[in-house]
Amino acid sequence: LKRETVSVDRAAEITLQIATGLEHVHKQGVIHRDLKPSNILIDPQGTVRIADFGLARQVDRASTIGGPGNVLGTVPYMSPEQLAGQEISYSTDIYSLGVIFYQLLTGEYPFSGSSDEIRRRITEGNPQPPCEINAAIPKELDAVCLRAMAKNSRHRFATIGEMREALEQYLAGETILVKPPGRWEQLQDQVLNMNRRTALIAVGMTGLGAMGARWMTVPLPEPPPKDVDIPVTLSTDPPGANLVLHPINYETGLPEPEKRIPVKDVSPVEIDLKPGDYLVVAYFEDGRFHEVYRHVHAPDESTFRPSAPHTSSRIKDGRNILPTIVIPGKDPTEGMVFVKGHTAFVLPPRNPIEKLKKFRLPDFHVDQYEFTQGHLREIKPGVRNRDRHVTDGPEFPVHGERIFDYLVRDAEDDGKRLLTELEFYYAATNGGKTKYPWGDEMHLDAAAVGPELQPVGQQQFDQTRHTPPIFGLCSGVAEWVDDQDRFSPNNQQPGTISAWNRNRFAIKGGSHKVMKGEFVVTEEDRNPRTTLYSDRLERHVGVGIRFARSARPRLKPEDFQLLVEEEEK
Secondary structure: OOOOOOOHHHHHHHHHHHHHHHHHHHHOOEEOOOOOHHHEEEOOOOOEEEOOOOOOEEOOOOOOOOOOOOOOOOHHHOOHHHHOOOOOOHHHHHHHHHHHHHHHHHOOOOOOOOHHHHHHHHHHOOOOOHHHHOOOOOHHHHHHHHHHOOOOHHHOOOOHHHHHHHHHHHHOOOEOOOOOOOHHHHHHHHHHOOOHHHHHHHHHHHHHHHHOOOOOOOOOOOOOOOOOOEEEEEOEEOOOOEEEEEEEOOOOOOEOHHHOEEEOOOOOEEEEEOOEEEEEEEEOOOOOEEEEEEEEOOOOOOOOOOOOHHHEOEEEOOEEEOOOEEOOOOOOOOOEEEEOOOOOEEEOOOOOOOOEEEEEOOOEEEEOOOOEHHHHHHHOOOOOOOOOOOOOOOOOEOOOOOOHHHHHHHHHHOOOEEOOHHHHHHHHOOOOOOOOOOOOOOOHHHHHOOOOOOOOOOOOOOEOOOOOOOEOOOOOOEEEEEEEOOEOHHHOOOOEOOHHHOOEEEEEOOOHHHHOOOOOOOOOOOOOOOEEEEEOOOOOOOEEOOEEEEOOOOOOHHHOOEEEEEEOO
C-alpha cells in the first residue's frame, strides 16, 4: 500500500484471498480480532497469508486475554462494538476486512484524524463511499465494502462466506446482488449509538413521521414484482427428475399448492418464473424425491433477504442459476420415526377468544433425537460449539450458535427439512391425544432435570408413544421449526407476516428460560402448545433443531396440512 496503487481487480483478488482464509479460521471457531494491513503478508507469487493471531480468541472457550469491557486491537480497523468493549463475534473480523478493502480500493482510511477522533467517527459517522473517491470503482464493489463496514453487525454480511461469494461473483463477471446499507439501516445505526432516552424519542418521532409509530427493525426488500418473468435454470443431481414448484405467498410465507407450476420437461430445465420464493419438489417415478426452498431474484434485488443464503440463485449471462437439487440415492428415513397423519386433529386454542381448529396433517417422518454436535462435526470437521456457557460434546444437541440457516442447509444435504410448528405439536402430543409426550401430567422425574443440558435421550421419560419413540421434544434444547411469525387479524388463519417480523421464525419445546440455557422441565417451561419467535440470525444457547421428511412428495393441495374447520368452543 505504501509502495504502489492497487488496481480495482487486484484489490478484489487480495480481499477474496483474505476472506477465503478468514472463512477457514472462523470454521475452526476462532476470531482474529486484529486484522490490518501489517498482518496481511503477500509472497512473491502473490499468495496472501493472514498472520499474527496474538489477539485471536477461540469463541467456544473462555478467552485468556481481553473480554467484555476490554478494548484490544488497532483503532482504524476496529468495529464499533469492539471499541465499545462489547462482546464480539465473527462479524468483527468482517468489519476489519471491510476497512482493509476500503484502503485497497481508495488508498485512504475510511476515517482519519487523531485516535479519539477516529474512535468517535467509527461509532457515530459513515465513511465516504469509495466510488466517490475513485470513480473507477464499480458500484458493486462499493456495495460489498460498505456492507462489510455497516455499524450494526446485523447489517453486515451474515458470514464471511457471503462476502467471499460476492467477490467471487464479481471476479467471474457475474452480477453481484449486494446493496450498501440503506437510509433506514443508517438511521438505525444512529439510534443505536444514542443513549436510551434519546433513542426512545428518536424512534418514536421517526415512527410518527414515517412508520406509523412502529419500532424499526432490519429493513426488508419490497414484495417481488408480479409482472416480471425471470429466465431460470434449474438442475438436479441425478438429472432426469420431474419438477413441481409451489410459489410461496409473500404475505403469509406459506406455499400455495393451488398455484403449483408443474414443469413439462425433466431436469435440467430452463423456464421463466416470477421473482420470489418457491418450494420445489423434485421426484422420480421410483419413489426418490426431495423438497427444497429456492429463491428467484428480482432485478436489482439485495441478497439480504429472509431466506437462507444457500437457496438463492446466482446470475450469470442474464439467467438465474438456482442451486442444484441433490436427490438422495439412499432412503433418508432410516432411523427416523414414522408419524401417521390424522383427518380431524383438534388444535387447542392459545387463548380464550380463539376458536377450536381442526387440521389434517399428511404422514411424515421425524428424527428420533435432536441434531447433535457429533453429527455436525461429521459434516463439518473442526466445528465446535460457539458458546462457552453450555456443555459441549458429540452426544449433546447442537446449541449456542447462529445455526438456523446453516442447519436448514444441512437438513437439505441429508434429504430432509424442518418440522413445521403443527407437526412438532402433533408429534409431541401423540396426535393431540396427550398434553405431553409421556402423558397428561407432569412426570415425577421432571423435577430433577436441569438447569444443565444433558446428552440427547438422557431423559428417558421424555418420549412419545410412537414405535420407536421420539425423545426430547419437551426436554433438552428448544427447537427451531419452519413457521414464521404471523399476525392473524381476529384470529383468522393463515395471517400475514408483518414487515417487522419477516425474519422471525418459530421455536417450540421450551420457554425463554430454556432459550437462555436453563434446561429445566416444568409445566410452564415445556408446554408443547407454546410457540416463541426469534430472528433467525439471533444466537440462543438453548435452541437446537431436529429434522423431518415428508412421507410422500407434496405435489397437490391435499398433500399439505389443511385447516379442516373452525367452530365455536
